[in-house]
Amino acid sequence: MIKALEDDLSQTFNIHFKNHDLLDEAFTQASYVNEHPHQGLKFYERIEFLGDAVLQIVVSEYLFKRYPEMPQGKLTRLRAAMVCEASFSDFAKECRFDRYIRLGKGEEKSGARQRPSLLCDIFESFIGALYLDQGRDAVERFVRIVIFPKLDEGRFDHIIDHKSELQELLQKNGDVEIDYELISEEGPENDLTFTVSVIADNQKLATGTGHSKKVAEQNAANMALQKMRGK
Amino acid sequence: MIKALEDDLSQTFNIHFKNHDLLDEAFTQASYVNEHPHQGLKFYERIEFLGDAVLQIVVSEYLFKRYPEMPQGKLTRLRAAMVCEASFSDFAKECRFDRYIRLGKGEEKSGARQRPSLLCDIFESFIGALYLDQGRDAVERFVRIVIFPKLDEGRFDHIIDHKSELQELLQKNGDVEIDYELISEEGPENDLTFTVSVIADNQKLATGTGHSKKVAEQNAANMALQKMRGK
Incomplete structure (x- = not known):
């Protein structure tokens, strides 16, 4: 399954992970680890913790430089609209990340694969894994494709x-x-x-x-x- | 006044700003700008917006690497205890930043100089200015002196x-x-x-x-x- 993700990332974003375990970890939910106890698997939560902070700085710095006259209040509202569950969950689906999440059977049955909170987590954990594997520049290249064009497309115009x-x-x-x-x-x-x-x-x-x-x-x-x- | 800050930063942390205007901006409150309308001054809020995100990533990455076994929930609680108004306001006072804030007269009278929310803001804006002036490595060197030793001193043991x-x-x-x-x-x-x-x-x-x-x-x-x- 994760092989398909690697192919997709390679074709869509020209991203090639060096550490495949990191990518596996980023797309694996605890429920899946619990169902496969002897495979030494890890789940995404720690990497998500890191990815969340990586997204904050990358988006903040971009907004700060792109809008040199924008006051802090509006910068903060704009960042909050971009760095939130609804946005990240949409981005995750656009990137087809929902296909590749490894879930336990119960979670699968309950529809977790399309749950915004999980999709948001996976988007953050993917960013965390990309950051650990290839550094901040690789994250910037990715968000310049996936996140920043949304500003020009008018998605956040109600705030801007x-x-x-x-x-x-x-x-x-x-x-x-x-x-x-x-x-x-x-x-x-x-x-x-x-x-x-x-x-x-x-x-x-x-x-x-x-x-x-x-x-x-x-x-x-x-x-x-x-x-x-x-x- | 800001000359005294530059001397203090130089002697205490061996930090030398290239862009002095940035440092001025980081320590200037809106109330001071309003009282000096023709000096083309800027106040700290935009830089604080950036500094907040810089501190998030620097602290998050440090915790992630230092505690490789710590689950996400505890990492998040620990980060929240380190990256918060109470902590930043203490750090600002330890760095004597309270001395150098440029305030309007009304704010000065009302005791803003010792107000935790302002001290926290100034700590973040200083970090934002340092980041813009000298990059992330300089911020890392600074927080390795000012923030991270607090972990070894037991300040966050109630969480860890x-x-x-x-x-x-x-x-x-x-x-x-x-x-x-x-x-x-x-x-x-x-x-x-x-x-x-x-x-x-x-x-x-x-x-x-x-x-x-x-x-x-x-x-x-x-x-x-x-x-x-x-x-």
Whole structure:
């Protein structure tokens, strides 16, 4: 079973574990160890303890550097939304980690394989194992594929609020007039797409689209921020 | 004022900041910035956000490696006792950080300089600044002086329980009989010192002392663990 995981990691992420026991440990629940008492197996919990802290620092440092103007309160809320059971459980499923967990029979029957708390644990323990096996750089490469793009995809926009962020950045050195201008409304009545431009002191900064004016404005502000950061 | 901090860090910890602004930021509270609006000052909160995560990973990795047999639950309790307001506020005072915080007048009057929550924040922001200025190795050197020795001094023994740990380690590969033998009770009636040896299968492993039999036994078990780990 874990061979299939190694193949998957290799093909999907170009990750190759040196210490295969670590990877086994990261995907093995205590219930499985209890059912196989003479195989000298270990379960994931200790590695998960480490992985949790690794994710905290990697995400914190990324947010700190990516949002140089964001105040601590918002950084903390954003980190909490990214580093939480719901997010990690989704990431684990996206990575197909649910397929490879070694569970005891009772746990399997009770549906543990799809339980968010277990999927979250396994995501953390995988990160812990990757860190122990290959160091922080390997973890960074992995989260740059699996976690950080979610920021650009708008998954955490309810916390980030690009419009406020753009306003803070533009008005840092004095007053700037910021307007959002509706450029077009297109598509069928029940599936409209709005296009909005953001304009600062009569200069167009960027354009964004969305299925509501509100989302289109946020996307326009986000595009402007990315341009200003040279992305 | 911050010059005095730089001298203190240099003499006490041989730490020399390259980016002096970072160190200033780490020791400056928002109330001080508000009272000096035209100096372009920053306050510590963003750096504290980062420092918090740096301390989590440094302490977690140390505990994970130092206690290879400790189950996750105990690791988590131990980390929570080390990485908390009460501990960080004590560490900040030991490092004399309270002297160097830049506070607004109102905060100063209300006694903020000795408030545990502020001292904790400043300890974290100092770590964040050190990390940004000199990287993780410098943080590790610092916490090896300021935090980790507290484990050997017994500050967290109420959580660690060396006796249980020694028992787990010794009985890992089968039954071992463990005894604690009182060797002596010395000193004046109101300040007795107990000396206890720990014996496994009739072989003396180590000896510990303390002002109660319980503490002496914990210290003996801790000494035995340190010997077994080749410390």
